[in-house]
Amino acid sequence: MEMRADDRQARLASYEGLPAAATGTGRDPVNLPMIRHWCEAMGDTSPAYRGPDAIAPPTMLQAWTMAGLSGHGDRSGPYVELLRLLDDLGCTSVVATDCEQEYLRPLRPGDTITFDTVIESVSGRKTTRLGTGHFVTTRTDVRADGDLAGTHRFRILKYAPARTKAPAGRRPRPVVNRDNAGFWQGVAEHRLLIQRCTGCGTPRHPWLPGCNACGGLGWDTFEAGGEGTVHSYVVMHHPPFPAFDPPYAVALVQLAEGVRMVSNVIGVPYDKVRIGMPVRLEFAACDDELTLPVFRAVAA
Amino acid sequence: MRPAGSELPPLEIPLTRTLIVAGAIASRDYQDVHHDPGSARDKGSPDVFMNILTTNGLVGRYITDHFGPTAVLRKVAIRLGVPNYPGDTMVLTGRIEEVDGDTATVRVVGANGLGTHVTGTVTVTVPEEARP
Structure with a gap:
């Protein structure tokens, strides 16, 4: 259902203070x-709930009001309408989040239950965490033979x-352009190519059109x-991305040739990666089309 | 009555499928997510899970088990966190927050393998002559 946010909120709020339905009977x-x-x-196993002087466990308060499998018959009213409106807004799932009960007097076998919500x-x-929606809070007065026996505040979401766990997607594709095509061509051939300035000899990575040291364009x-060695690293916990299974370590690797x-x-758990750890280049096939250079921890 | 700050001994509740289903039915809660694994999965849950009424009942039991059969529950207020799924264990712990005459306020936490399932506050009166 399309509805402007403020219209929607005003419509939902219009239910506040309304009786959920006519008086119910247990x-x-x-x-x-x-x-x-x-x-x-x-x-x-409390003896309070057995024998001739038994009382009902106080926390059963709500159970006496439950419709059960056969239902309460026609319980139409503002609450049912409100839930239907929320269904129409896409909020089709429900979960109970809070329950606050106050017990004014014990319930005993024979008590007839009526309730107003x-x-x-x-x-x-x-x-x-579950999704986006609205909390709905109700308050129910429970009466035993007409006397207030307890109140029950209940909140649902x-x-x-x-969307539950994203489908195991493919690893993101590298953006290949004229400046870095040679690098990816090398990776496809399982060769890690480092760019080098022909003017001053400075190696560089990632691939760039010019030299950061002398500005030279030849390479x-x-x-x-x-x-290589681990120069620095982070551990990714959140957010999860398709094709990645957190937690995992992302490292900045210092190559022996001087670039990072x-x-x-x-080859090592994410929480065992350490700065200075020696690593060695490998090529990992992510799928039929994508190979990536990765680094395997070398046993010290 | 033990003073504020005292801890209650923990209570371990094995979360069997039987407990989850029996609790739902005893509380007259026939929502399918509490007894039908297929329906629970269709609704995005990995399995059936405990209903809030059972959690409430277990929190009440934890307190009355400790304070004895003469203890009178005045108020139970709980908030749910992660679900109680079958095969897990919930450990209830409690701490007396406040004592006022014969009435205590107890903070209760129930934790399972996924995290905190329930946090709550229980107000309980234990009549003077019947203290454990």
């Missing part, structure tokens, strides 16, 4: 079998699921021997 009065099933599931608030659009190349290049260090 499907069953408070009863020992449901209490026993609850205690069995929770592993709760008010929509307390609808948040602005929030981006969470209605959200549009974030030739020579092949690197493959020996950014690459990956392989």
Whole structure:
């Protein structure tokens, strides 16, 4: 549904303060079998929940109001409408985030449960780990035989699921142009070519049209021997990119010939990469079309 | 009542598939993500996961197990973090934050292999004559 952001927020906020639905009635009065099933599931062996003076575990408060598999019948009302509106806005998933309960008096077998729920608030659009959506907070007064027995504040996030883990994509392609085509041609032939100024003899990397030392435009190349050391490195944790599996180390490798290049260090866990670590050039085939120079840690 | 700052002994809860399903059904929560792995996967979750009512029940049990059957829960407020999936273990820990007469406020944290599943605050009254 297309809706301007402020229109959307105003429409969502218009539900604040409205009763969620007409007064509800618990499907069953408070009863020992449901209490026993609850205690069995929770592993709760407290004697307070057994015998002639049994009370219900206070944390069961919401359970007495649940519609269960057969539902509450027609529970249409503002809450159902609000959830439908959020569905229409793309927020089709739901997760409970908060539950605050206050217990005013114990519930005992035989108590008849009624409850009233008010929509307390609808948040602005929030981006969470799960996706982007709106928090909806309700407050329910639970009555036992007509007396207020507890209150129950409940918050859900209605959200549009974030795309789960990106498909394992291909490694990004290098941008090959006239200035660096020779470098990539060398890599394809498993030769790491270093550019060298024909004016002053200074080697340079990455490939550039001119010399940083003397400004000379003439150049030739020579092949690197493959020996190097880790000059510096970072470990990438976030964000994840397709074809990369964080965490991984990205190193600035100092080649024996005097230039430095950014690459990956392989053959060692990401957290064992160290400055000064000796490494040796290898060529890694990423897929059918792409080969990259990488550096393998050399056992000291 | 132990003084503010005291730690409660931790409680380890093995997160079996049975616990997750039994808790959902005992709380009358038939959302399929709490009992049907296929539906859970369709909705982007790797497996079924514990519903908030079960977490709430376990937090309540942690407190009443410790303070005994005469303890009266006044308030339980929880916030969920990472999900409780089958096969993991949740460890509940607690710390008494405040004591006011016979009433204590306890900060509870439940952590699993993925991180913090639940943080919360429980207010509990333990009548004078029935202290453990």
